[in-house]
Amino acid sequence: MQLRKPRYGDLFEVELETIDPRGRPCGSLEHESGRFKALVEGALPGDRVRASVIRRRRSELELRLVELLRASPERTRPRCAHFGVCGGCRFQHLEYAAQLALKRAWIARHFELARVALDELQDVAPCAQPWRYRNKMDFSFSARRWVAPDEPLGVDASFALGLHPREQHSKVLSIEACPIQFEAADAIVRDARRIALDQGLSAWDDRTHVGLLRHLVLRTSRATGEVLAQLTTSSAAPERIDPYVRALLEAQPAITTLVQCVSERAASVAGGEHEIVWRGSGKLRERLAGLWFEVSASAFFQTNTEQAERLVAIALEELSATREERVLDLYCGAGAFSLPLAQCAGEVLGVELSESAVRDAQRNAELNAITNARFVCGDAAQWLGAGDVGAFDALLVDPPRAGVHPKALAALGAARARRLVYVSCNPQSAARDAAQLATHGWRALRARPVDLFPHTPHVECVFTFERRP
Numbered sequence: 001m002q003l004r005k006p007r008y009g010d011l012f013e014v015e016l017e018t019i020d021p022r023g024r025p026c027g028s029l030e031h032e033s034g035r036f037k038a039l040v041e042g043a044l045p046g047d048r049v050r051a052s053v054i055r056r057r058r059s060e061l062e063l064r065l066v067e068l069l070r071a072s073p074e075r076t077r078p079r080c081a082h083f084g085v086c087g088g089c090r091f092q093h094l095e096y097a098a099q100l101a102l103k104r105a106w107i108a109r110h111f112e113l114a115r116v117a118l119d120e121l122q123d124v125a126p127c128a129q130p131w132r133y134r135n136k137m138d139f140s141f142s143a144r145r146w147v148a149p150d151e152p153l154g155v156d157a158s159f160a161l162g163l164h165p166r167e168q169h170s171k172v173l174s175i176e177a178c179p180i181q182f183e184a185a186d187a188i189v190r191d192a193r194r195i196a197l198d199q200g201l202s203a204w205d206d207r208t209h210v211g212l213l214r215h216l217v218l219r220t221s222r223a224t225g226e227v228l229a230q231l232t233t234s235s236a237a238p239e240r241i242d243p244y245v246r247a248l249l250e251a252q253p254a255i256t257t258l259v260q261c262v263s264e265r266a267a268s269v270a271g272g273e274h275e276i277v278w279r280g281s282g283k284l285r286e287r288l289a290g291l292w293f294e295v296s297a298s299a300f301f302q303t304n305t306e307q308a309e310r311l312v313a314i315a316l317e318e319l320s321a322t323r324e325e326r327v328l329d330l331y332c333g334a335g336a337f338s339l340p341l342a343q344c345a346g347e348v349l350g351v352e353l354s355e356s357a358v359r360d361a362q363r364n365a366e367l368n369a370i371t372n373a374r375f376v377c378g379d380a381a382q383w384l385g386a387g388d389v390g391a392f393d394a395l396l397v398d399p400p401r402a403g404v405h406p407k408a409l410a411a412l413g414a415a416r417a418r419r420l421v422y423v424s425c426n427p428q429s430a431a432r433d434a435a436q437l438a439t440h441g442w443r444a445l446r447a448r449p450v451d452l453f454p455h456t457p458h459v460e461c462v463f464t465f466e467r468r469p
């Protein structure tokens, strides 16, 4: 006789043991039909909870937390009123020291799963200010507001400005305040929403593709205190945007520059086909590693400046480039690593896919009178296929979350450089790439993680590889 397996709505008591490398709190559950991995969102290792099944996939159960029976000693009170619903910070209820230990354990686990030996894995460098650390936030306008369970039936949900709720990309949770973003941004978001509602402006609807207001990106500079606001709209609509922008700038004089981007595309990303600068230069200036960087609204720039300083310092230390050496910086962005590197190396070449980032990198080199850094625009794998990788003494790579393309990895494997430094924002793809590099003779010497994103499951890490003798 086949035993009945757990079903939707069944209640269980679960003891949480860990958080898996995908950031999911889990424990195990003995059931008459077998042993299951039990994933309970919102729970923590050390908690004992009562939870109800929402999904079953083979021997994995996803459960909803119903009651906390015993709290983990590492539980703490989340600071944000939106915690639990907002998709941003998932670990605000976990003591900061425990978050750091967890991130280190994930790196170790991913390398273990990829069967790559790491000679040394250092502790995660903590963020001295784990709140208010983000210099950039990207908010969405939406005609589909997320409605809280305690709101009355039929409440108006046709306008929202905020962030997506966890795993609900079609809705937007109106944000009142966000404790990880820079302080001035809280009031700007509230005013941007209030004024839009007062003036009767419509928010973008992801399904019908109508509505005027689409995104609001806020960015600040730690060095100058400037604040940049980028407003993405579905059309230029100057007759409606002019009064809106005037009222917002009047209410929020902290905004030093405001850019409108017009995007008629269906894809929901900030930025657009053309730009209208309403106030200021449309850019701000930030200082990193003792250099000036010009940052435009859509440019990639590390979002935690203080910890980015640390990350750059570690990467430079690990590369230990000398004036006699040539260094290749793949995925160089606007030069956050290449330019500080150019101050100790003989020559730096940055390769980057985004044309605007390459222009920014060249502009930043000029701004700092750096003449020994060059930048080329192209795909890393293609450039490696055609370029002369053998001419470089040291290599730096800082790929997007997906990691380095296999073709690029093969080319890096064949390089004659003595050292390779891999800056990663995703330990899973870094471990997979490290396994590939190992087949080409690169040994993973050291991992030096840095916490750029407190309260989230993200961790940056500098991996140093050396040629096996």
Ligand SMILES: C[S@@+](CC[C@H](N)C(=O)[O-])C[C@H]1O[C@@H](n2cnc3c(N)ncnc32)[C@H](O)[C@@H]1O
Residues within 6 Å of the ligand: 300, 301, 302, 330, 331, 332, 333, 334, 335, 336, 337, 351, 352, 353, 354, 357, 378, 379, 380, 381, 398, 399, 400, 401, 425
């Ligand atoms: C994680 S960011 C790092 C940027 C830079 N190192 C920094 O810290 O500011 C990754 C960069 O890789 C670029 N990129 C993405 N795919 C690429 C590819 N196939 N070839 C070259 N660059 C790419 C992105 O545009 C982005 O600037």
